[in-house]
Amino acid sequence: MLPALVGWVAAPESTVGWFSAVSLGSAIWFLGHGQSIGAGGVAVSMTPLLLLGVFVLITYRWARRLAATERLRVGSSDWSRVALRGVVPGFLVGYGLVAAVLALFTLGGPATPGVAAVIGSLLVPLAALGFVLVRPDDDEAPAFVRSWFRRGPTWLPAVWRVGWRGAGLLLAVGFAVVVLRLAMSWSAVADIQAQYDANLAGALVIGVGQLAILGNAATWALAFVAGPGFQVAVGSAIAPAAAHPGLLPLVPVLGALPRSSDYPPLMYAVLLVPVAVGAWLGHRVDAELEFFGNTRARLTATAVAALIAAGVVVALTALGNGAVGLDRLSSVGPALLPFGLALVAEVVAGALLLLGVLLLLERRRERAAQAGVTTAGSSDEGAPTAG
Structure with a gap:
């Protein structure tokens, strides 16, 4: 109040x-x-x-x-x-x-x-x-x-904790993208703010109101990084393929949105960011738990940690989506189903990909160790004995 x-x-x-x-x-x-x-x-x-x-x-x-x-x-x-x-x-x-x-x-x-x-x-x-x-x-x-x-499984408590940390890391990535865009477009944001011609107290209230939606902007940034993109008004689209924001309300923070343009295919490299977060999750699960050779439990635990992280972010995105007016402003935010499927697929893929690499390296070490033991045994059999 x-x-x-x-x-x-x-x-x-x-x-x-x-x-x-x-x-x-x-x-x-x-x-x-x-x-x-x-x-x-x-x-x-x-x-x-x-x-x-x-x-x-x-x-x-x-x-x-x-x-x-x-x-x-x-x-x-x-x-x-x-x-x-x-x-x-x-x-x-x-x-x-x-x-x-x-x-x-x-x-x-x-x-x-x-x-x-x-x-x-x-x-x-x-x-x-x-x-x-x-x-x-x-x-x-x-x-x-x-x-x-x-x-549940014995690994569930640790995976629960790791999954929530992964959700925090995903949101941190979204905030980092938002801060970067604000820094790059600060002059446009300030120009829109100046059009309000508000006094100091009014400017503070407007600033607090915009600050409150930066969390929503972080989920929009994650939708861009995940691939499906988002919309600020019905008919607009901002994705790695192209940006077509269209006519926007006079909200200063929206000045940080990219201008209408088509992006080169190289922009799709941003999809590697959630894959990297998934790989970090796989590393954390491997560092905190010992599965004693149970590969199936290891796979399941890694996938569950990734699902928890992506699920928390998608749930927050669903809360942040909604309407701020009529007609073109009746649906703001990412399309939930494509965003959820893309984020889950990328994070789970990154976690399982790292796990696959770890399993391959462990198998190679085991084979090298077995080969060393066999070689040592053969040398002992052929060595002369004392008279």
């Missing part, structure tokens, strides 16, 4: 009351929780992923504090029961009550969330509780969580 109030105070031409600003801030709160809002017949369903990340981080800190306090209070023996029957449902109900109060603030305001927004906003506390409790190799995790993972 605070940025909305700051924007209202800083806009001398505003003719609405302060409650409209509070109501708008509450609606943006729901938008940052993955819910759609409607304003004047326009539906906005594109979740600002960085704003969602801020909410998850804040909620995670409070959930972690609650879990630590309750675990000390009840002891490790009763912690699993209390976590399952008390902490998890209590935290969700408490968060839902806060969401219900904020939903009341949106009544009569310029923007209102959907009917199921209160229930849908529980996505954030669920994610926070997951980060706190779903730690398969942590002794402080509840026993029921550890038992879930024990039902």
